[in-house]
């Protein structure tokens with residue numbers, strides 16, 4: 001390599017003249033850039049402040065790592081046009097969040113309700129192109145009245161690309177997180193709707209296809225905006241929201257936490273610092289029910305197994321009989337799926353979604369089985385409990401990240417299948433000594449047999465022999481009980497060992513070491529989900 005010898009003479013007249021001209025241009029640029037900082041008229045800024053809301057740029061600043069730069073993209077989009085102004089109603093750029101490079105966008109809700117004019121749409125599409133080409137996760141900070149209605153003809157057709165691209169990135173393992181701070185109406189509702197993770201801020205986020213006035217016009221239904229599309233409703237009932245944030249800062253904190261669990265490029269993969277659980281593993285003996293008929297909270301067990309007892313719970317208010325979330329064990333990330341009661345449709349859908357997310361991010365799965373099965377009855381059959389359970393079984397079957405299953409209580413019926421039982425090939429499967437594994441509990445099994453035999457006797461017009469019936473029932477109960485016992489199961493090789501519950505963390509530590517011997521690669525696709 002040789003040194004370039006400069007021929008520039010800073011004292012020359014041509015240099016000096018050019019310098020002044022260029023300086024003027026730079027000052028002009030600085031002044032123009034100022035216009036892109038406009039965040040709305042005084043009345044809207046005032047209104048925003050009164051309601052305790054942050055502005056778009058303040059949200060970005062809080063979301064970024066403290067020492068992160070922010071490479072702002074397309075700040076002058078729309079300049080000289082007849083849209084909503086310089087930069088449109090979206091601020092977007094690249095920066096670090098939880099040490100991950102990602103795209104950050106924020107709707108400027110204080111200009112025209114954050115509605116999207118034509119340049120803003122174009123800006124949005126270009127940013128999403130950058131996200132795809134460079135495989136950057138995206139965090140959207142959402143507060144938008146959807147399409148700029150007077151401009152709708154120009155926006156409508158290509159507007160759909162925003163939603164198409166979110167899901168295409170997801171398919172390629174590039175996730176999108178949306179934090180909804182305010183209104184997200186009509187087309188805008190599909191931004192959180194299509195995202196991999198959605199956080200909604202309590203009392204602020206309002207997400208619906210049509211607001212109360214349009215609903216009244218369309219169907220004559222009278223409903224307020226909170227009941228129609230509030231954060232609480234979407235977190236508890238519809239499941240459109242995965243996390244309910246108590247306020248804006250909490251929403252930003254949750255997004256940062258999710259980002260810390262997302263799949264990182266190979267070069268960034270570092271094992272995290274190991275922190276022992278805060279609680280004593282001895283307490284596991286007191287909290288896991290010896291009698292599988294007595295429920296216990298799986299989170300109590302998780303707290304005694306995972307690093308620092310820290311658990312980032314996913315969809316905690318929805319489908320609450322299944323606990324899902326991320327944790328770290330011995331420095332390794334893991335996605336946990338644990339039963340906290342019978343499986344309802346919502347819980348099955350939540351499990352399906354979470355298993356897919358772990359595959360998207362190449363995170364191994366830990367199933368903690370304590371399941372009496374899927375909910376039975378007319379109401380549940382009508383709502384399609386079979387197809388919802390089938391979706392979860394589909395997700396487990398086609399999941400390609402390694403799984404570890406521990407039977408910590410009951411393992412009955414299709415619950416065993418959906419929770420990655422032996423037939424679903426977890427890399428390791430262990431049982432606690434209290435556990436029971438069977439098609440159903442012994443009392444239910446013998447009770448069903450009794451009903452069948454009574455019906456058969458009635459059909460054959462013979463008298464049901466009570467004494468013989470009681471004898472058979474007792475025999476079936478005791479046989480089923482014996483065959484569902486953990487030791488019987490282990491003898492049949494239905495598990496890889498019965499373990500002391502206090503040793504759970506130690507078993508998992510070693511299994512995770514083993515699992516990480518091979519590349520962990522999530523599924524690219526699944527069988528067709530029955531909807």
Ligand code: COA
Nearest residue numbers: 111112113115144145146147148149150183185186187211
């Ligand atoms: N297109 C164009 N302008 C819109 C707009 C839209 N979709 N939504 C709101 N605006 C404008 C308002 O006309 C007002 O303009 P102004 O500053 O010139 O007076 C400004 O945005 C603020 O509106 P405001 O209603 O006060 O905001 P808000 O934050 O209180 O309420 C909404 C926001 C979203 C609840 C409400 O504006 C709304 O329902 N908008 C229509 C949403 C819709 O149906 N969109 C269809 C998208 S496909």
